[in-house]
Amino acid sequence: MNREQPISHAGRYEVVVRDGIGRIRDTVSGEVMHSVNDPAEEAHALYVEQSRLTERLREQNTEPLVVWDVGLGAAANAMATIQAAEAMNVADRGRRLLLISFENDLDSLKLALGVRQWFKHLNHVAPEQLLTKDRWVNRDDSIEWRLLQGDFATLKFAAPPPDLIFFDPFSFKTDSELWSVASFHELLQTCNGRATELFTYTYSTAVRAAMLVAGFHVAKGCATGPKTETTIGLSPLAARGNHRRELLGAAWLLRWSRSGAQTPFGVSGDDESWRAAVTGHPQFQST
Secondary structure, three states: OOOOEEEEEEOOEEEEEEOOEEEEEEOOOOOEOOOOOOHHHHHHHHHHHOOOHHHHHOOOOOOOEEEEEEOOOOOHHHHHHHHHHHHOOHHHOOOOEEEEEEEOOOHHHHHHHHOHHHOHHHOOOHHHHHHHHOEEEOOOOOEEEEEEEOOHHHHHHHOOOOOEEEEOOOOOOOOHHHHOHHHHHHHHHHOOOOOOEEEEOOOOHHHHHHHHHHOOEEEEEOOEOOEOOEEEEEOHHHHHOOOOOOEOOHHHHHHHHHOOOOOOOOOOOOOOHHHHHHHOOHHHOOO
16 A cells, blocks of 8 residues: 555544555644654654663663653654663663653544554554553553643643653644744743753744744754754753754854744744844854
């Protein structure tokens, strides 16, 4: 089956299959989750490898590594995270993994589980247990997966502060509030002074500007599919550490100043304070 075609649907979502791989499409906006690459491969490259997840799990620490999976969808990112942790030698794990998935509509995952022959990453006991119990824990209690269902804007304040954020909601045209300055500002507040890193698939100028205005330091992320870059956000404490990320510099700032899309998402038309917040951001002061 090589042509993309719907095979099942529920609510606003449907499953489409292309080249033997299932994907979820939002029938309202037409957007497809992981539309170009194999979802499992993209999840591993963009989120697991880029975040240095296994390297962090090797650290000797009595506190768990807290990973936020924002936009559970069909659980490609969450399962890539779990599978990477499971593949590690138990003796190499220096800390526990606490994975927290946020989702306001579980139809995507339910659909994918119903045709899991097209979603091979779901061939695991964890997803179904997550749906029935909101929680899955592996046998030695070294990996825990929790589901927080509902409005992320509210739920994020009740969750343990994150060390890593895999930020993967639909784009601005579907989930506009999540990409706004106010949302990123609140997200930075939830980091609670931690050295937190955020990873997302977009390299939109307006999104990067919103993150800068909110107080994140912003770096270039890896290429994926047709995108030459993605985006990494660093909390101020993470930016002061040995993060080994390529922060946006003077060249990006110049392109931003000439861009027709420089206005951050979520700012009011009569508020121009964001311009100074971008140009005066600490990460550009030494460039």
